[in-house]
Amino acid sequence: MTVNHLMLFLHVCGVTLWVGGMAFAWACLRPAAAGLAPAARLELWRGVLARFFPLVWVSIALIALSGGYRLFEVGFASAPRAWHAMLFTGNLMMAVFLSIWFGPWQRLRAAVDAEDWATAALALGRIRQRVGFNLALGVLTIAVSTLGLGI
Ligand code: HEM
Known part of the structure; x- marks a missing residue:
């Protein structure tokens, strides 16, 4: 086993955790x-997401560190186009997650704690929309990183 194999393993573990978790939630x-x-229902969602979202941070750290390591090692200029595309859609996924974390997720937590169910339902709707979007982007990124290598 080389360091590159280990990086690919960590990368795919991060991807599996994040995309699989989104598929389950969505x-x-x-x-x-x-x-x-x-x-x-809203209390259940709050509890489930409070466990899942910290794992997404772990996934992001694994994906960014391992992917970044390989990209820098090979060099941007020599990297396949599929890798550049993955960097772009992967960063977009991370931005969408940040928008969930700092936006509707904070609102959902506060509203459930305050038993403000109308606000909580609205926030959950936003989270589900963005998770659905990120799930689609995740599948696209997997396609780009695998099928895209043959283009
Ligand atoms: C934005 C940060 C990302 C960077 C810098 C990055 C970079 C890389 C690199 C350089 C590889 C090739 C590793 C190797 O062959 O040794 C790779 C593989 C892979 N990446 Fe990413 N990636 C990122 C995000 C993602 C995301 C968000 C997903 C999926 C949702 C993803 C899915 C994959 C998959 C499935 C492979 C394996 C492809 C194969 O070996 O054919 N990556 N990534």
Whole structure:
């Protein structure tokens, strides 16, 4: 095993955690379908996201450090175009996550704590929209980083 293999392993672990977690949150977590009352649903979402979002920070650190290491090692000029595209869409994903973290996520936490369910529902809607968008970007980034190598 070389350092490059280790970096690729850490990179893919970060990607799996982040994109897989978003897929679960966006497509599978459906407390309404389980018959939970609106307040209980929002409390559930708050609890789940409070566990998931710190893991996203870990994923971002793994992805950026390992990807950045490989990119600098190979050099921007010699890197395949697919890598440049991945840097772009990957940075966009990170910006979207920052917009969630500092925007609707803070509002959801405060509103659930204050039992302001209308504001909490609005904030959750925004989070779900942006997570859905980031999930699509994540799939696109995976396509770019794999299929894009053949272009
Ligand atoms: C913005 C920061 C990112 C940088 C600088 C970056 C850079 C890189 C580099 C240089 C490689 C090649 C590693 C090697 O072959 O040794 C790589 C592979 C890969 N990256 Fe990224 N990446 C970033 C973000 C992402 C994101 C956000 C995703 C997915 C959502 C992703 C998915 C992948 C995948 C699946 C591979 C493996 C491709 C393969 O080996 O064919 N990357 N990345």
